[in-house]
Structures are given as C-alpha cells and as structure tokens.
Amino acid sequence: MTEEHHPEAPQSDHLAHRAPSEPHPIKKSLWQRWMAWSGSFLVLSILAHVVLLGGATILVVQVVQSRKDKMKFTAPPPSTVGAAEHKVKPSKKTAAAAPAISKRITSTAANASIALPAMDMSSSTGPDVMASVMSGLGSAGLGSGAGGGAGMASMPVAGLTAFGFKGGGGGGLKGHFYDLKQTPDRKPTEVKMDGLTDTSGNYTPGVQSHLKIMDEFFKGGWDEKILQRFYQAKDTMLTYQVFIPTMPAIKAPEAFNVEKEVKPGHWIVHYKGTVIAPKDGSFRFLGIADDTIAVRFDGQNVLLANLQRMDSASLFADKTMPSKNDIGLYPGKWFQVERGKPYPIEVLISEVPGGAFQACLLIEERQPEKPYPKRTLQGMEGKLAYPVFQLKKGMPVPPYEKPDMTPPPNALPGWKPRERSPEVAPDPVIFPGK
Numbered sequence: 001m002t003e004e005h006h007p008e009a010p011q012s013d014h015l016a017h018r019a020p021s022e023p024h025p026i027k028k029s030l031w032q033r034w035m036a037w038s039g040s041f042l043v044l045s046i047l048a049h050v051v052l053l054g055g056a057t058i059l060v061v062q063v064v065q066s067r068k069d070k071m072k073f074t075a076p077p078p079s080t081v082g083a084a085e086h087k088v089k090p091s092k093k094t095a096a097a098a099p100a101i102s103k104r105i106t107s108t109a110a111n112a113s114i115a116l117p118a119m120d121m122s123s124s125t126g127p128d129v130m131a132s133v134m135s136g137l138g139s140a141g142l143g144s145g146a147g148g149g150a151g152m153a154s155m156p157v158a159g160l161t162a163f164g165f166k167g168g169g170g171g172g173l174k175g176h177f178y179d180l181k182q183t184p185d186r187k188p189t190e191v192k193m194d195g196l197t198d199t200s201g202n203y204t205p206g207v208q209s210h211l212k213i214m215d216e217f218f219k220g221g222w223d224e225k226i227l228q229r230f231y232q233a234k235d236t237m238l239t240y241q242v243f244i245p246t247m248p249a250i251k252a253p254e255a256f257n258v259e260k261e262v263k264p265g266h267w268i269v270h271y272k273g274t275v276i277a278p279k280d281g282s283f284r285f286l287g288i289a290d291d292t293i294a295v296r297f298d299g300q301n302v303l304l305a306n307l308q309r310m311d312s313a314s315l316f317a318d319k320t321m322p323s324k325n326d327i328g329l330y331p332g333k334w335f336q337v338e339r340g341k342p343y344p345i346e347v348l349i350s351e352v353p354g355g356a357f358q359a360c361l362l363i364e365e366r367q368p369e370k371p372y373p374k375r376t377l378q379g380m381e382g383k384l385a386y387p388v389f390q391l392k393k394g395m396p397v398p399p400y401e402k403p404d405m406t407p408p409p410n411a412l413p414g415w416k417p418r419e420r421s422p423e424v425a426p427d428p429v430i431f432p433g434k
Contacts, residue, residue: 161255162247163269164239171433172240172391173271173347176224177233177256180210180266184231193265196353203308210266210352211310214292218312222296222346227270233258239271240392240433242347242361245421246290249357265354271347275391275431277337282366283429285332286386288422290358292350295332298343303332303361308352329386329422334366342434360421363389363429372425378405379416380423387425391433397424 160166164175180191191213192206203211217226233256250264287293287305294316295303304316318333337343349359364372364386375383388397403417 161237161251162244163252163255164237164271166235166237166255169238172238173242173273173345173433175237175239175269175271176227177235177237177252177258178227178268178270179231179233179253179258179262180213180268181263182231182261183229186231186261189230191266193263193354204353206266207308207352210350211308214268214348214350215310215312217348218294218301218310218315222348224270227268231261233262237269237271240395241388241390241397241428242271242293242349242359243388243397243421244349244357244359245398246356246358246418249351249354252351252357263354265351268348268350271349272345273391274342274344274434276434277339277341277343278430278432279339280337282334282336284334284364284366285389286329286362286364287332288329288358288360289349290356291352292348293359293361294348295361296346297335298345300333300335302335303330305330306350329362331364343431345431358421361389362386362422362424365429375423376400377402377417377419377423385423385425388428390428390430393430393432395428397428400424 164172180189181193182188189209190205191209192204194204194206196204196207198204213226217223220226233253235256235258237255248264249267250259252267252269253259253262253264256269285295285297285303287295287303289305290307292306292308293303294301294306301316304310304313306313316332321331321333347361351357372384372386374381375385400423401420403419405417407415
C-alpha cells in the first residue's frame with residue numbers, strides 16, 4: 001500500500017498555551033509600593049490634622065470662657081479729675097443706706113423749674129420715697145424749691161421716705177414714732193379718733209386729750225418719758241430736713257412700718273440731734289404744719305406752728321412775734337449762734353384728727369449774705385421765699401408746685417389757694433449734723 005503523506009498536525013498543547021486573558025501580576029519593589037500609597041497617606045494626614053485642630057480650638061474656647069466666667073470686675077475708685085465713666089456689672093447688688101449726691105442742680109432764677117424723674121412711692125423699701133418725695137417725687141413728695149432747689153440726679157434712695165432714712169447713719173435727727181391711741185402693750189387710751197370738733201364747734205374728747213399730752217410734753221421740758229407712755233414703733237428714722245408736703249396721714253405709720261397697728265391719726269414723731277453752727281449770726285425758724293410742728297433749739301422753745309389752740313403756745317412766743325407772717329408761715333424766736341459751736345435741737349411733728357398731713361421747716365438769717373428771692377405765686381409777688389433748714393449738704397428739694405387758683409363752687413369769702421408746700425429759696429441753709 002502506498003503510504004499517504006499528510007501535513008504535520010499542530011501539537012496538542014498549542015491551545016493550552018495561548019496568551020492569558022489577563023496579564024500576570026508584576027512583582028513590585030518596596031519603593032514602588034510606597035510611592036503607590038503615598039497619595040492615600042497624604043489624604044489621611046490632612047484629615048487627621050483637621051480633626052486635631054478642630055479639637056484644639058474647642059478646648060481653647062472652653063478654657064477661655066471658663067476663666068472669663070470666673071472673673072469678677074470692680075469699678076475703679078472715683079477720680080477727681082476727668083469724667084470717665086466705667087460701666088461694670090457688679091458681682092453683688094447692694095443698697096446704700098444714705099444718699100451720696102454726685103451732682104447738684106441749682107438755679108438762681110426764682111421762677112425756674114426743673115423736671116426730675118418721678119419715683120414709685122408705694123415701694124416697701126421706702127413709702128413716699130423721698131426720692132419720690134423729693135424729685136417730683138410723685139404725688140406725695142417733699143416740698144419744693146424756688147428755682148428747683150437741689151436735684152436728685154444720681155442719688156441712691158433706698159430706704160428713704162418723707163420722714164427720713166430707714167436704718168442707721170449719723171449726722172442727722174433721729175426720729176421716734178408714737179401712737180397716742182394705745183399703750184406700749186397696745187391697750188386703748190383716752191385718745192380716740194372721734195373727729196376734730198363736735199356739733200357745738202368744740203374740740204372732741206379725743207382731740208382735747210391729744211392736745212393735753214403735747215402741752216404736758218412742752219411744759220415738761222420735752223421729757224421723752226411722757227411720750228414713752230404710749231405705743232412706740234420699733235423702727236427709727238434719720239432725717240436731714242423736715243420738709244413734708246401735704247400727704248395722707250397714713251404715710252407716717254407706713255414709713256415706720258406700723259401701718260397695720262396704727263390708724264392714721266393722733267400720732268407724734270419726735271426728732272432729736274445736734275447741729276453745728278455754720279457761722280456767727282442771728283437766725284429764726286419759720287414753719288407751716290397740718291397739724292403741728294414745734295422746735296426746741298439749745299434748750300429753748302423757738303417755734304410752734306399748729307392749727308389747734310394750745311395752752312403751751314405761750315412758751316414759744318414773745319411780745320414782738322406775730323402769729324403768722326404775710327405768706328402764711330409761722331415765725332419763731334430769733335436766736336444767736338457762734339460758728340463751729342454745737343447746739344442740741346429737737347423737732348416734734350404731729351397729726352391730730354387724721355386725714356391730710358403737712359410739716360415744713362424753714363430758716364431765716366437776720367442778715368443774709370444775699371437777699372432771698374421773691375415768690376412767684378399770684379398774690380404773693382414780692383414776698384420772700386425762705387431757705388429750707390438742712391443738716392447735710394446735697395439733700396434734694398423738689399420742684400415747686402403751684403396750686404389751683406380757681407376757687408371751688410362752695411368757696412367761703414376770703415378763700416385762698418392752698419399750697420402743698422411753701423415756695424422756698426434755691427439754696428438751703430446748712431447746719432451740719434454732728
């Protein structure tokens with residue numbers, strides 16, 4: 001048989017050794033691996049730094065804020081030069097017991113007026129707040145000054161009432177409150193709130209008993225034991241002037257914190273202290289009251305202004321002294337003082353039947369350094385406005401309030417407008433308290 005020749009067939013492993021669909025992995029060096037991962041490390045590094053910086057920022061803010069909260073600031077001492085103002089939030093609020101006037105407002109014009117801020121007069125820390133009583137001082141403020149007197153500008157008034165300051169202090173007149181209607185153990189006395197007069201026009205038994213007690217007190221040399229027979233308020237007042245315009249009589253018990261125990265009638269406030277004469281000279285007090293104000297100076301009865309007839313009135317008068325001057329003020333006796341010499345002084349104010357109360361104490365120098373200003377009220381032009389008697393410089397006197405000049409429908413012949421307080425000179429006379 002003839003042997004056929006066939007072309008050589010491909011080897012059986014040709015298919016098995018075809019090129020693979022994916023190349024074989026190539027072994028990389030350490031350097032090549034580092035370079036491959038370096039980008040990732042950079043990103044991680046940036047993220048780590050951002051996290052660290054953020055945490056550090058929060059920590060710093062917390063530490064600073066914590067230290068800031070713990071810091072306490074106090075105002076620097078006042079400077080006598082310049083007018084720099086430091087607004088600092090105090091760590092603890094305190095109330096001043098007595099006013100510290102930083103600025104005084106005065107006027108030389110007799111008809112000038114100064115509007116001062118009204119104050120709340122119903123506060124338990126100071127009924128009739130003399131802040132109110134003295135700055136426009138609300139409806140029950142202290143009297144007024146011609147030309148505005150002294151202003152209330154930056155005066156702390158905590159504890160200040162029309163009857164004085166609550167709490168301690170010095171250099172003023174210390175006042176005690178007495179209720180003649182009850183004994184110290186609060187039993188009733190013969191002094192009753194039975195009006196002013198009976199149908200015959202005579203004083204009621206209650207008024208007669210009240211006047212009898214004051215007569216006994218004045219004739220007895222202002223013996224405090226006479227007043228101590230009656231109910232006495234525990235709280236005392238310290239005042240630097242007695243200048244109380246017309247207000248409800250209940251304001252006195254309120255000021256001494258006895259309004260729950262004492263009805264607004266038949267009460268007495270007795271002030272006592274020592275003053276220093278500012279100069280050599282001759283002076284006299286002038287006063288107006290509803291119902292009573294009396295003054296004893298250097299052991300002598302020198303002023304009595306009251307609405308009721310009293311047996312002891314003769315103790316305060318002399319032959320040359322009129323019962324009233326031409327502007328309705330009661331003048332007192334002239335007395336001499338020597339500069340720098342201390343003098344004891346006592347002032348008694350009293351409400352008799354109840355209702356409205358007023359007591360204003362002024363002073364006149366026989367030969368003042370400059371003339372007193374003229375009054376501005378219609379019908380009083382040309383009359384003098386006298387200064388307020390004070391024991392401390394800077395005490396404010398409220399603006400003058402002119403009364404309604406229109407007579408009421410039932411006005412009697414000779415009717416005159418009634419002032420809440422007299423118009424006064426702008427500059428008080430200061431007898432410093434000791």
